[in-house]
Amino acid sequence: MSDENPQKPAAPAPASVAPDRATTEAIEPPSRWTVALREIATGNAIISVLAVLLALLVGAIMIAFTDENVQKTAVYFFARPGDTVVAVWQSVSGAYSALFQGSIYNFRRPGFEAGIKPLTETLTFATPLIAAGLGVGLAFRVGMFNIGGRGQMLIAASVAGWVGFGWDLPWGIHMIVAVLAGMLGGALWAGIAGLLKARTGAHEVIVTIMLNYIAYYLVSWMLRTPGLLQAPGSSNPKTPAIKETAVFIKILGPQYNLHFGFLLAIVATIIVWWILNRSNLGFQFKAVGENPNAARVAGINVKSMYVYAMLISGALVGLAGVAQVLGTVTTGFSSGIDAGIGFDAITVALLGRSTPWGIFVAGILFGAFKAGGFSMQAAEGVPVEIVLVVQSLIVLFIAAPPLVRAIFRLPSPGSRQKRTVPNVTKEVAAK
Known part of the structure; x- marks a missing residue:
């Protein structure tokens, strides 16, 4: 009896397994929204x-x-x-x-003109914050940390105030000369830090801090010295009143405190935006801020950029001091004319991400905090220091973007939407 081996089934012809549905369907790009x-x-x-x-x-x-x-x-x-x-x-x-x-608006006051007055106060407080914030933000874009706002404001206020009460010029011309003189004073005071950094490598943070002290004690001495800044016949460390020909006009009428300085702040914002985004100088500023070594290799004079940046930054911060003297405190000023604006400008620049219009909006926000904080204290008995705490917390959260993204579960800037990867199957070899 012979054994018959059962015949094995024929091996299937080599074939590819059909790809799954993900490979056949086209992957649509994300929508515009x-x-x-x-x-x-x-x-x-x-x-x-x-x-x-x-x-x-x-x-x-x-x-x-x-x-x-x-x-x-x-x-x-x-x-x-x-x-x-x-x-x-x-x-x-x-x-x-x-x-x-x-x-913003007080609904309890009769009439629109009275109700809108708080907004004008906000813009008045915001004027020096915007100007000084622009100066600090511009320095940030060049990779420099200008924390000498107090000293630059004091010098600018002293020069503009001296021109304002000590010179006799026609109306209009007097104001323009005082503004330019104050901005020049702030520019030269900040330029010291820029020059020292360019020539000796001195860190601008240390230099500007020291210049703050020098400016404060220098101005305090001049305010106590007859014949310099002290008002004649007065024993108080205070200047004479600014002459009417140099005082900023009230742009909405005498019933509001909003003055011409706010329009100057708008003009300054436009100019800084143009410098940073449309001019060759702004391109060099940003190149130095991103990588000074690469900018140097590309042929940019990095040392000159440091000096130019601090000069412009000081002029803008000086505009804040000028606005205080010619627009807010026109009856004479003391050594506290800066009112902490030089340091608040750092917060404004950080909140505005060192962009001109961002700083403009941040300045108005902080102006609202200043104007509304006193009202909150008077009406509800809330300590005005809470407003300062809120401002400090804003800086804290601005400085920690990962914390904000984690709280609100926002995607990180480098993340991208995941795409379906098609499964590719290999051919099954016939055995």
Whole structure:
């Protein structure tokens, strides 16, 4: 009996496994709206907005904790939690409502002209902040940290004030000369730091800090010395009143404090925008700020850029001092004329991301905080220091973008939308 081997089935012909559905369907590119939303979510502007919102939220918590009614109702919170919630809402909403009415529009005043006055006060406070912020922001773009705003403002205010009360010139010309003289004083004072950095490599932070002290004590001495800045016949360290021919005009009438300096701040914003985005000098500024070594190899005189940047920066900060003297404190000024604006300008520049129009908006925001903070304190009894805390928190969140992105679950700037990768199958070899 013979064994018959069963015949094996024939091996299938070599064939490729059909690709799955992902390979047959065309991968559609993201829509225009998806791309736009992703750019907004990963951009710097949204970080600035969210930083302000987070700071206001933390400020609301502090307002609630410092309110007496909230503290009283918190004692029996577990018995009647609704009372505490109502007290928190009343304290926070009342404080921020007072902040709005003190900085934007006061609904309690009769008529539109009276109600809009808080907005004019906001713009008045914002004027020196915008000018000084532009100066600090321009220095940032060149890779320099100009924290000598106080000294530059004091020197500019002294020069502009001296021209304003000591010179006799026709109306209009007197104001122009005072403005130019003050800006020149601020430019030369800041130029010292730029020149030392260019020639000796001295760090501008140390130099500008020292120049702040020198300017403060120099101006204080001149204010106590008859024949220099001190008013004749006065023992107080204060200058004479600015002459009417040099005082900034009130652009909306005598019933409002908003003066010509705000228009100068707008012009300064436009000029800085043009310098940074349309001029050859601005291109060199940004090249030096990105990589000074590469800029040097490309033929840019880096040392000259440092000097030019500090001169322009000082002139802009000096414009803030001029606005204080010729627009706000026209009855004479003392050594506190800078009012902390030189340091607030750093915050404004950071919030504005060192862009001219960003600084313009940030200056108005901080002007609103200044104008509304006093109203919030007077109407609701909220300490005005909370506004300073909110401003500091804005800087904190601006300086930590990953923290803001983590809180709001925003994508990082380098992330991209994941695309489906098709599965490629190999041919199955016949055995």
